[in-house]
Amino acid sequence: METLEQIKNRAELAVPGARIEVIANPGPSKQSSFLLDNEHAVAVAKFLRDHPVLRFDFCSNVTAVDWLDRTIKKTVKVKQVVDGIEKEVDQITEEKIPGYLEVVYHLYSIKHKDGPLVIRMRTANRMAGAPLPSLTPIWRSAEFQEREAFDLYGIEFDGHPDLRRILMWDEFTDHPMRKDYREPDDYDWEPTPHDAVLEKAKKHYPSRPELDGAEKITANPQ
Amino acid sequence: MSATGLQELEQPPPGMSSRLEGELLEVSMGPQHPSTHGVFRMNVALDGEIVRKLKPVFGYLHRNHEKIGENASYLGSMPYTDRLDYFCSMTNNWAYALSVEKLAGIEVPERAEYLRIILAELTRLQNHASLLGFLLSDMGAWGTPLMYAFREREKILDLFESLSGSRMMCDYMRFGGCRVDASAEWLARAQQIVDRFPRFLDEFEELILQNEIVISRTQNVGKLSAELAISAGITGPMLRASGVNYDIRKVDRYGFYPRFKFRIPLGDHGDTYDRLMMRALEMRESIEILKQALPQIPDGPIVNPKVKVRAFRPPVGEAYGRIEAPKGELGFYLISDGGPNPYRYRVRPPSFINLTILEDLCLGHTVADVMVILGSVDIVMGEVDR
Numbered sequence: 001m002e003t004l005e006q007i008k009n010r011a012e013l014a015v016p017g018a019r020i021e022v023i024a025n026p027g028p029s030k031q032s033s034f035l036l037d038n039e040h041a042v043a044v045a046k047f048l049r050d051h052p053v054l055r056f057d058f059c060s061n062v063t064a065v066d067w068l069d070r071t072i073k074k075t076v077k078v079k080q081v082v083d084g085i086e087k088e089v090d091q092i093t094e095e096k097i098p099g100y101l102e103v104v105y106h107l108y109s110i111k112h113k114d115g116p117l118v119i120r121m122r123t124a125n126r127m128a129g130a131p132l133p134s135l136t137p138i139w140r141s142a143e144f145q146e147r148e149a150f151d152l153y154g155i156e157f158d159g160h161p162d163l164r165r166i167l168m169w170d171e172f173t174d175h176p177m178r179k180d181y182r183e184p185d186d187y188d189w190e191p192t193p194h195d196a197v198l199e200k201a202k203k204h205y206p207s208r209p210e211l212d213g214a215e216k217i218t219a220n221p222q
Numbered sequence: 223m224s225a226t227g228l229q230e231l232e233q234p235p236p237g238m239s240s241r242l243e244g245e246l247l248e249v250s251m252g253p254q255h256p257s258t259h260g261v262f263r264m265n266v267a268l269d270g271e272i273v274r275k276l277k278p279v280f281g282y283l284h285r286n287h288e289k290i291g292e293n294a295s296y297l298g299s300m301p302y303t304d305r306l307d308y309f310c311s312m313t314n315n316w317a318y319a320l321s322v323e324k325l326a327g328i329e330v331p332e333r334a335e336y337l338r339i340i341l342a343e344l345t346r347l348q349n350h351a352s353l354l355g356f357l358l359s360d361m362g363a364w365g366t367p368l369m370y371a372f373r374e375r376e377k378i379l380d381l382f383e384s385l386s387g388s389r390m391m392c393d394y395m396r397f398g399g400c401r402v403d404a405s406a407e408w409l410a411r412a413q414q415i416v417d418r419f420p421r422f423l424d425e426f427e428e429l430i431l432q433n434e435i436v437i438s439r440t441q442n443v444g445k446l447s448a449e450l451a452i453s454a455g456i457t458g459p460m461l462r463a464s465g466v467n468y469d470i471r472k473v474d475r476y477g478f479y480p481r482f483k484f485r486i487p488l489g490d491h492g493d494t495y496d497r498l499m500m501r502a503l504e505m506r507e508s509i510e511i512l513k514q515a516l517p518q519i520p521d522g523p524i525v526n527p528k529v530k531v532r533a534f535r536p537p538v539g540e541a542y543g544r545i546e547a548p549k550g551e552l553g554f555y556l557i558s559d560g561g562p563n564p565y566r567y568r569v570r571p572p573s574f575i576n577l578t579i580l581e582d583l584c585l586g587h588t589v590a591d592v593m594v595i596l597g598s599v600d601i602v603m604g605e606v607d608r
C-alpha cells in the first residue's frame with residue numbers, strides 16, 4: 001500500500017476542494033487514519049474505491065465512536081520573572097474540545113490484497129440526528145452497519161437508502177451506545193423491597209402518607 | 223412453482239376468460255422457526271410462492287455486547303466473546319486476543335501460535351460439518367445427516383472440553399498466548415481425530431454432494447456475483463464461492479499460517495451448491511493444515527510472561543484486528559484511552575454483514591428456496607444480534 005501521505009495527495013488532487021487530515025495513531029498498531037470533510041467525503045470515497053492504484057473495493061468495518069466534551073490539560077514550561085529572578089514555571093493550559101460523534105470505516109483492497117485504510121468523519125456536535133453523508137452508495141457493505149450506527153448512536157446518514165432502526169425495536173427512542181446514555185428505570189416488583197430497590201419502588205407508587213414506612217408497600221396499591 | 227412457471231401463467235390458458243389477479247401476500251417468517259437458525263425473522267412479500275421482497279428483522283438476541291465490553295476490563299470481555307458465535311468460541315477468542323495484541327504490541331510465543339492454529343482449524347472443521355448437516359436438515363433430510371455431522375463435531379468438542387474445561391464456551395486464549403497447555407496425550411488424541419476425519423468426509427460427500435435432490439435444490443439457486451459480493455463486504459466461504467480469491471489467512475499472514483501449505487478452494491457460479499461445496503473442500507484443507515501443525519508443534523512457554531494479567535492497560539491508541547473465522551472475517555476494533563477498559567469495543571460480525579445481500583439472493587425464488595439460501599449463508603444469531 002502507498003503511504004498515507006501519497007494517498008492523501010492523490011485524493012486531494014483528484015477531488016478539488018477536499019480537505020483530508022491525517023490523524024496519527026500513537027499506539028503500537030500504527031493504523032493511522034484519514035479525517036475526511038463531510039462535504040467531499042462521498043467523492044473521496046468513490047475515488048479511493050475506483051482509482052486503479054488504490055482500489056479499496058472492500059469496506060470491511062463501519063462503526064461509530066462517541067466522544068464526549070473533553071478538556072486536554074497541557075503543561076508548558078514558561079520563563080517568568082518572580083521576585084526579580086527569572087525562573088521556569090509550569091503553566092497549565094486547558095483546551096476544551098467539544099464533543100462529537102465519529103464514524104470509522106476500515107477499507108481493504110481485494111484487488112491488491114492490502115489495507116487497512118481507515119477513514120473517519122465527524123459530526124459537528126452530539127445533538128440528536130447529527131447528519132453525515134452515507135457511503136452506502138459507494139460500498140454496499142455499509143448498509144446494515146450504518147443502520148446500526150444510526151440505531152445505537154443516532155447519526156443520520158444522508159443518502160442512505162433505508163435508514164431504520166436495526167437492532168433496537170422501532171418504538172425505542174434513545175441511542176444506547178452513547179456514552180451518556182442512562183438506562184430506563186426498569187422497575188421490578190419485589191415483595192419486600194429494600195435499599196436501592198426500595199428507592200425505586202417509592203417512585204412507582206403514589207405517596208400514601210397514612211401508611212408509615214415503605215415496608216407496607218404492596219403490589220396492588222389502591 | 224419456478225419463476226418461469228409464473229411467467230407462463232401471464233397468458234391465460236385457452237378457454238379461460240381472465241386470470242386470477244394475485245396481490246402480494248406479506249408473510250412474517252420466523253422468529254420461531256427451526257430453519258432460521260435462531261431467533262431471526264424475515265418479512266417476505268410473496269407472489270404465489272415467489273419472493274418479491276424480503277426484509278430481514280434483527281435484534282431478538284440483542285444485548286448490546288459492545289456496551290458491556292466497554293464497561294468490562296480487557297480480559298473481562300474474553301469469556302463474553304465466546305457467546306458471539308457460540309459454535310466457534312476458539313476463533314472468537316483468537317480474533318479478540320489478536321486485536322488486543324495489536325493494540326498493546328504484544329508478542330506471542332511459538333507454541334501458543336501453533337495451539338491457536340490447531341484449535342482454529344478444529345473449530346473450522348466442526349463448524350463446517352455442522353453447517354452441512356443443518357443445511358440438509360433445512361432441505362428436508364431431517365435428522366440423519368445432521369446426526370452424522372454432530373457425531374464428528376462431538377469428538378472435537380470433547381477435545382475442547384479436555385483442554386479448556388468447556389465444550390462450547392472455551393475462553394481459551396489470553397493476551398500473548400493461551401490459558402492452559404496441551405499435553406502430549408491431548409495432541410495424540412487430536413492427531414487421531416484428524417486422521418479419521420477424512421473417512422467421515424468421504425462418506426458424507428458420497429451421501430450428499432452427488433445426491434440428485436441436493437443438486438436440484440441448490441444449483442442455480444441464490445446466485446451471487448463476484449462484484450456484488452465484494453461491494454457488499456461478503457467474506458469467508460461465501461465470498462470464495464463467488465470466485466473471489468480472498469482468504470485472510472493468506473492475505474494478512476497472521477499467526478503462523480505462512481508456514482503451512484494449504485490451498486484456497488474457489489467456486490465458479492456463486493450459487494448455493496458452490497457455497498455448500500466450499501465448506502466440504504475447506505474442511506479438507508483444514509485437515510491438511512492440522513496434519514502439518516500437530517507433529518511440528520514446538521515445546522516452550524504458552525504465554526508471554528511480560529503481559530500483565532492484573533491492571534492491564536494498553537497504551538493510548540486504536541487497533542483493528544481480524545482473522546478468517548469459519549463464517550468470514552471476524553474483526554475487533556478497539557480504542558484505548560489508557561484506562562483499564564476499552565473506550566470503544568466493536569465487533570465486526572461476519573454473519574451479520576453476510577446477510578446484507580439476503581434479499582438480492584432470494585428475489586425470484588420460492589419460499590422453500592429462502593430457507594436453503596439462508597442456510598448456506600451460515601449465520602449464528604448470537605453474533606448477528608450481539
